[in-house]
Amino acid sequence: MSSSAEKHDVFQAIADPTRREVLRLLAEKELPISEITSHFTMSRTAIAKHLHILSEAELVSGHKVGREKRYRLQPETLKELKQWLSFYEQFWSNKLTKLKHVVENPEENNIKGI
Amino acid sequence: MSSSAEKHDVFQAIADPTRREVLRLLAEKELPISEITSHFTMSRTAIAKHLHILSEAELVSGHKVGREKRYRLQPETLKELKQWLSFYEQFWSNKLTKLKHVVENPEENNIKGI
DNA sequence: ATTATATAAAACCATTTGGTTTCATGTCAA
DNA sequence: TTGACATGAAACCAAATGGTTTTATATAAT
Numbered sequence: 001m002s003s004s005a006e007k008h009d010v011f012q013a014i015a016d017p018t019r020r021e022v023l024r025l026l027a028e029k030e031l032p033i034s035e036i037t038s039h040f041t042m043s044r045t046a047i048a049k050h051l052h053i054l055s056e057a058e059l060v061s062g063h064k065v066g067r068e069k070r071y072r073l074q075p076e077t078l079k080e081l082k083q084w085l086s087f088y089e090q091f092w093s094n095k096l097t098k099l100k101h102v103v104e105n106p107e108e109n110n111i112k113g114i
Numbered sequence: 115m116s117s118s119a120e121k122h123d124v125f126q127a128i129a130d131p132t133r134r135e136v137l138r139l140l141a142e143k144e145l146p147i148s149e150i151t152s153h154f155t156m157s158r159t160a161i162a163k164h165l166h167i168l169s170e171a172e173l174v175s176g177h178k179v180g181r182e183k184r185y186r187l188q189p190e191t192l193k194e195l196k197q198w199l200s201f202y203e204q205f206w207s208n209k210l211t212k213l214k215h216v217v218e219n220p221e222e223n224n225i226k227g228i
Numbered sequence: 229a230t231t232a233t234a235t236a237a238a239a240c241c242a243t244t245t246g247g248t249t250t251c252a253t254g255t256c257a258a
Numbered sequence: 259t260t261g262a263c264a265t266g267a268a269a270c271c272a273a274a275t276g277g278t279t280t281t282a283t284a285t286a287a288t
Contacts, residue, residue, distance in 0.1 A: 015129035016246080020198075027205065034264060046247055048265075067255040067264050075205035082199055084134075089196070091141065091189035130276080148234060160277055162235075181234050181285040 010080050013057035018042070019050050023073060026060055032068035124194055127171035132156070133164050137187060140174055146182035 014020055018040065025036055033051065037044040051071055054060040059078070062071045128134055132154065139150055147165065151158040165185055168174040173192070176185045 011129045011131075011134070015125045017125075018246085020125070023202070027202065032264075042246090043248065044265080045249085045267090049246075064265090069265065073202075073205065075202050078199060078202050079206065081195075082203070085192060085196055085199065088137070088141065088187075088189050088192050091187065092193065132276085146234075156276090157278065158235080159237095159279085163276075178235090183235065 008053045008056040010057050010059065010077060013054055013059055014081070016050070016053075018047075019054055022047070022050055022054065023059060026071060026073040027075075030070050030072040032065075032070050034068065036071070122167045122170040124171050124173065124191060127168055127173055128195070130164070130167075132161075133168055136161070136164055136168065137173065140185055140187040141189075144184050144186040146179075146184050148182065150185070 014023070021039070022036060025031060025039060033044060033048055036051070037047045040047060051060065051062065055062060055071075057077065058074055060071045061074050062069050064070075128137070135153070136150060139145060139153060147158060147162055150165070151161045154161060165174065165176065169176060169185075171191065172188055174185045175188050176183050178184075
């Protein structure tokens, strides 16, 4: 699944549906691996690997409590994603920006007949 | 790389750095495949495949103009991502929500000494 | 009519991904 | 101290991913 250092970023981490589901679970509360696993059909080992990837991306953090390892959400990391998104937001949300874009790119508009 | 129908979603599509770079390029203006390719070191075929994936995810759309196929950004699709993000936003941006979260999950706080 | 350009489509390939099973280790409870 | 529980780690595997090269086809330009 993975292994080496600093490999997974936020974009890769959230690409997998299972990992997104794990994030949802951890949004509610901190949970140990076994309890997270109980919400899925796949093996505990598979979930543990997903948690490693999420951890590499710093979307979650784990700490041991007794014999269990509890993971919690690290939501601040998603700011990175929000910032990436904000760049594109102008292209749909702002009518004026959209108009500006259209004016500056006349070749996109089928007005060649004029 | 891919092929079948309706396979790639937005999350998968933006997971690849090359594809994010392609989106950046198309944010400025509509471009034909060959011109997009000129911004990368990899082959045109590879870029074409990336464009297919972006197209499947409806992040871009292509239309033929003469012998070239021009792709343009379809930014509205990113709303989906924004909505996904908005759920998590409460966990970092809103101090009150954060406090609520803390209060409702006492086991996360190391106050066992009290 | 011929040649150059732009893309499409297919076959192929190495690596990564997402899963499994098995075995080892640390911790709690009786 | 002896199980039972929770995890870690390794070996293995099929399928997906991200690339390549080759061949074919449609359009543009001379």
